[in-house]
């Protein structure tokens with residue numbers, strides 16, 4: 001086997017309190033997170049070297065770990081400092097930032113592994129916006145996923161837990177093979193929920209409509225966009241949305257730290273025309289993500 005591995009991402013990774021070369025940031029194959037999905041993570045974006053809503057992401061990471069019965073071995077302040085440092089050492093600028101927490105396999109490898117240490121790492125890489133601004137306003141195309149978001153009685157749906165992404169990867173792969181950009185997922189009761197890595201909004205009669213986020217991730221970008229819309233005087237309605245309503249909306253967009261605000265032009269047989277509200281909120285979001293100069 002070749003001794004040289006090529007690793008994805010920027011040159012340095014913060015791993016359990018140390019900065020190291022990405023190629024040295026390795027885990028053993030007997031790792032609980034790998035075998036049993038005991039891993040939570042964050043997806044964040046830095047703009048001009050500053051992570052947008054950084055502390056809110058780290059607080060969510062701590063909360064996700066707690067839901068997964070893992071105590072974060074570092075305080076939020078320490079992780080905030082680590083994130084700023086790794087970003088700076090990797091060159092700052094516009095970067096995607098991935099902080100993650102997992103249960104190791106040092107002492108035992110079974111469903112229960114309460115003695116195993118909890119690990120934390122932070123990596124950064126370049127992940128450009130999905131589209132350039134002109135192209136972006138054309139909108140993406142969404143398939144409708146076969147898998148549904150699970151019932152909160154069946155999974156820890158409010159954690160950003162790696163295991164919950166199994167059905168997202170399968171749904172997105174299937175969508176891509178059919179020529180779509182992503183897939184819309186319904187919830188366990190058949191109501192419109194979210195995409196494989198982003199929340200969803202619709203426009204009807206000048207108002208924004210978005211599903212109530214009680215059985216899927218209530219995104220940080222979702223909350224930001226709701227605030228921005230209200231500041232513009234756009235009414236936001238959080239409600240149950242049924243699939244048979246999809247034909248009644250004029251505009252549609254998805255939101256997420258990676259997706260930012262991305263207009264949608266198609267969901268299966270339904271067509272939308274990205275318009276004034278998509279454009280306004282995309283503009284407001286992108287303006288708001290830049291570090292404020294004092």
Ligand code: PMP
Nearest residue numbers: 197198199217219220221256257
């Ligand atoms: N839902 C899922 C399944 C996601 O992976 C993401 C991306 N983290 C979101 C929603 C949007 O969350 P946020 O705006 O906090 O990035």
